[in-house]
Amino acid sequence: MTLTSVPLPLPELEEGIAPSTASEFSEDMDRLSDNNLQIQEVPSLTLMRIEVDPYSEAARRIQKVLGAELPKAPGEVSGDKKAQEIFFGTRKVVACLWVHEDTFLVVSQVDPAKLGRALNSALGKDPGLVLDVSFNRSVLELAGSDIAEVLARTVSFEENAPKFFGEGSAWRCNVGESEVMLWRIGEHQYLMVPRNSHTPGVVVSVFDAIEEVKDA
Numbered sequence: 001m002t003l004t005s006v007p008l009p010l011p012e013l014e015e016g017i018a019p020s021t022a023s024e025f026s027e028d029m030d031r032l033s034d035n036n037l038q039i040q041e042v043p044s045l046t047l048m049r050i051e052v053d054p055y056s057e058a059a060r061r062i063q064k065v066l067g068a069e070l071p072k073a074p075g076e077v078s079g080d081k082k083a084q085e086i087f088f089g090t091r092k093v094v095a096c097l098w099v100h101e102d103t104f105l106v107v108s109q110v111d112p113a114k115l116g117r118a119l120n121s122a123l124g125k126d127p128g129l130v131l132d133v134s135f136n137r138s139v140l141e142l143a144g145s146d147i148a149e150v151l152a153r154t155v156s157f158e159e160n161a162p163k164f165f166g167e168g169s170a171w172r173c174n175v176g177e178s179e180v181m182l183w184r185i186g187e188h189q190y191l192m193v194p195r196n197s198h199t200p201g202v203v204v205s206v207f208d209a210i211e212e213v214k215d216a
Contacts, residue, residue, distance in 0.1 A: 016112055017115040021199040032210050037144040039206060043166060044114060045086075047137050048106040049099075052128035061090065061122035062130075065115075073100035074171065081168030082185045083107070105133075105181060105193070108203040114197065138199040142206065143189040147187075151190070153209040155182060175202045 022041040029039045034209030052059050054070040063069050078084050080095040086109055094108040094115075108115065112132050118132040142150065155171045165171065170183035178198035183191040192204045 001146060007043060016138050021196050022140060022203060024200070025203050027206060032207060032214075035144070036146040037150065037210055037213065038141070038147075039143075039203075039210065042139040042141050044109070045134065045139050046106075046108045046110055046112040047121060047132070047134045047139075047193070048108075048112070048120065049131045050096075050104045050106060050129070050131045051102055052104075052123065052126075054104075056126065056128075058123050058126035058128055061124070065118045065122045066094050066096060068094060068096050070096055070104055074098055074100075075165075075169045077170050077183065079166055083183075083191070084185075094185075097183060099172060099181065107183075123201055136196050137193050138196055140192045140194075140199075140203070140206070141189070142192055143186070145188050147188050147190065149213045149216075150206065150209045151182075153212060154205050155180075175205050178202050 017130060023043070027043065028042070033039060048072070050062065052070070054072060056133065057069055071078045076098045077115050078096045080089075080093045081097055085091070085093045086095060086107065091109040094106050097107065099104040099105050106115075106119075112134055116130060123130055154175055155173045156175075159169060165184055167184050167186060170181055173180060173182050175192075175194070178194055178201055180198075180202060181193040182216065183193070185191055192202070192206075
C-alpha cells in the first residue's frame with residue numbers, strides 16, 4: 001500500500017539555531033520509515049504560546065495580528081487548519097490550536113521575532129501572555145497508512161477525549177507521562193508537539209510502537 005499523505009518540506013536550520021533533541025534520532029527515523037509508516041522531525045517552525053481571554057478586547061487585537069480567530073473549544077484549530085498554507089503556500093499564515101481554557105498554540109513559519117513583537121504589542125498591558133516556545137518544543141511528523149495503529153499503542157487522551165479525531169483538529173494527550181499536542185493534518189498525517197525535554201522519551205515510545213506494528 002502506498003502512502004497517501006504528502007511529505008512535508010524540511011527547511012534548512014538557520015545559522016546559529018541549535019537543533020532540537022529530535023534531531024539526535026534522525027538516523028533511526030530514516031531506518032524505521034517505509035511506505036506504510038514515516039516519522040521525521042519538522043524543524044524551524046515558529047511556535048507561540050498565547051494566554052488570553054478569547055472574548056476580551058486584547059484577544060480581538062491579537063486576532064487581527066494572526067488573521068485568524070482564537071479557537072473556542074477543545075480540539076478546535078483556527079486559521080490554516082491542515083497546515084497546507086504554512087508548508088506549501090505563502091507561509092505567512094498561521095494555525096492556532098486550542099491547548100486548554102484561555103491558552104493557545106500558534107504555529108507558523110512567520111519570523112518569530114516579528115510575530116512576537118506584533119502579538120505583544122496587541123496584548124499591550126492587558127492580562128495575558130505571549131511567549132515564543134519555538135526552542136522549547138519539537139515537532140514530529142507521523143504519517144502513513146498504518147499510523148493509526150501506532151498512535152493507538154502510543155497515545156492516551158485526557159479529559160474530553162475525542163470520539164472522532166477529524167482532520168484539521170488537535171488534542172492535548174499523553175505519550176507515557178509526557179503531555180503533547182497531537183494535530184491531525186491529513187487522513188494519515190499528524191504533527192506531534194512535545195516539549196524538548198520530553199522529546200527523547202516520546203520518540204522512543206513511538207519507535208517501540210512502530211516496531212510492534214511492523215512485527216504484528
